[in-house]
Amino acid sequence: MNKWVRAHTNIALIKYWGKENEDLIIPKNNSLSLTLDAFYTDTSVTFDDALTEDELILDGDKQDARTLSKVQRVLDEVRTLAGLESKARIESINHVPTAAGLASSASGLAALAGAASQAAGLDLSDQELSKLARIGSGSASRSIFGGFAEWIKGHDHDSSYAVPVDDAQWDIGMLFIIVNDAKKDVSSRDGMKRTVETSPFYDGWLNSLDADLSAMKQAVSYRDIEQVGQIAERNALKMHATTLGASPPFTYWTAESMKAMDAVRELRKLGYTAYFTMDAGPNVKIICRQSDLSALKQELSKTFEDKQLIAAKPGPGLHLLN
Incomplete structure (x- = not known):
């Protein structure tokens, strides 16, 4: 077995x-x-x-x-x-x-x-x-x-x-805002290929990465969640900007994605450590303090349904199940 x-x-x-x-x-x-x-x-x-x-x-x-x-x-x-x-x-x-x-x-x-x-x-x-x-x-x-x-x-x-x-x-967590869990129109693989081949913004993105990576590793080593969040948010926005320059242009963002990003900016105004990142899809992930997860969920439940909000903590590596 x-x-x-x-x-x-x-x-x-x-x-x-x-x-x-x-x-x-x-x-x-x-x-x-x-x-x-x-x-x-x-x-x-x-x-x-x-x-x-x-x-x-x-x-x-x-x-x-x-x-x-x-x-x-x-x-x-x-x-x-x-x-x-x-x-x-x-x-x-x-x-x-x-x-x-x-x-x-x-x-x-x-x-x-x-x-x-x-x-x-x-x-x-x-x-x-x-x-x-x-x-x-x-x-x-x-x-x-x-x-x-x-x-x-x-x-x-x-x-x-x-x-x-x-x-x-340490005190880091992530809160997912699921705005759409349907299969996306442009796969990561296809979107990546189109961007690399046709977007004039791609070289700018690539040339900025070494500095982002170096700063991120330093922020992680210092357990500086503000820096981790700021660097991650900037890096994600730069990546998504490259897709708008592709031919034909495309985006993974929806109106709900924009609403979620605005909600994260509002959380910052309330004094929370909260920064967003997004991958090749419409869903928004909030980098935050693990100790703030329930408070952030409560704030966001005024705008989003409970089932759209999923709290996550750092997880383990690959392992066998008993």
Whole structure:
């Protein structure tokens, strides 16, 4: 009986936006994220000689070939490493809305890397698991680790992986404002590609990243949540600005996203430490003090429904479930 493996989502505070190598998912820049406890994926893998093709069962539903193709890259690498030829059955339960900018692929592909390598009898290091997860989804490389993690861009398969930065066992948390959990119109992959190829703003974004990353790492080391929030908010706004310059232009923001961002600015006027970040989707995440989470939820419940507000604390790295 193969064990179930759990990986949590991570939210990038210094964003990854653009690939240097599409096939290997080598990014154009380093990124830094915080793994969170609220959203996660549980996955089990069985290699079975009786199967004639790989199967992916997600939340009880068998998935089509397009969805399967993303996971097969990871499976094929595991088969190569383990000297296996058997097809695999993957069972996965996603405690994250899929493709809504809530990092479902990060937790999903990290959990797959852990479960598949475990089922194949491989004893991989965290660094090797990070590389394995990366070939399925870039951000998944960071979900191998709890707390803060940095994905080092590298230049080939062996040099591109995430490393732990800080365990985040201090007064930092995140509050999600879910304005829309539907599948987005422009996928992260397509949006990234279009921006890199056509946006005149992209080079400006890329050239500013080293300074942002350096400042963020210093802020994390000092546990300076004001600085962490300010840098993350600025970095996210710059990333989203690049999409408006793409051809054709697009944005992940909705009217509700704008309302949520304004609500965060109002929280600051009330004296709270609250800064927003957004990924490739409409939902807004608030970087705040963990000790303020319930007070912020109460303030925001005047504007948003309770079910739209999800509090999160720093989460653990990849682990086996009992």
